[in-house]
Amino acid sequence: MALIRPCADLRNNYNEISRICHETKEPIYITKNGCNDLVILSDETYETIIKTTKETEEERIDRLVAKHFDKHYDTFEEFQKDIFVKIEEALKDVDEGNCRTMDEFCAEMEEKYDLS
16 A cells, blocks of 8 residues: 655654665655655665666667557558658759758758757
């Protein structure tokens, strides 16, 4: 069962809150003005959670790419066809002069977003 304590207990009863976190290995919810504000865990519990949910950067990238891919394409061939169409369109734009240099683009963005 969730343990809920007011924020004043952090100052007034820190040792008790720490003891409860370590003994129960459960989070303690801290409220401020009657609203949820913080969740406190023992370091041991936090590390256990991190170890069981941690993914490598490569796994994270794969997951995000798959999420985006699955949202837009049913098959890899569909994705590949779309990429080739976009490359052809981009090359046609370059041939027709419908492009700008990187310097021009950066200057436009700096002006548009007041980045100078």
